[in-house]
Amino acid sequence: MQVRWSDEAIEDYHQNIAYLLKDWSATVAIEFIEDTEITIELxxxxxxxxxxxSHKDIRRAVIRKQISMFFEIRDEAIHIIRFWNNYQNPNKLKL
Structure with missing residues (x-):
């Protein structure tokens, strides 16, 4: 099954990694990357x-307790839509 990333998902993913490297550690950033890869394999x-x-056909995978990944299965591919910090206001999430 192919994996396709939206532009927003790519940007969110890189922003999360940059934040983890800046404010936490390389170890935590690597764990996030590995957890994302494991989730995609699952x-x-x-x-x-x-x-x-509540959004039609969109699913939510919690990568870490702080970050969720939103995706849908369409055209026999996984479409990664967004990564979202779970501490943000969910009403601001645009899917």
Missing amino acids: IKINPELYPLT
Whole structure:
């Protein structure tokens, strides 16, 4: 199954890594990267493992307790839409 990243997801992903490197450590940043890769592999095996959101056909995977990844399965591909800091106001999330 192919994985396609939206421009927003790429930007969010890199911003999260930059933040972790700046304010935490390289170890924590690497753990986030590895957790993201593991989550994507799990989605490939079982896309329905993660719950649907209130947005049609969009699912949410918690990467770490602070960060969620929103994705959908479409055209036999995983479309990663956004990464989201779970401490932000969810009403500001644009999917």
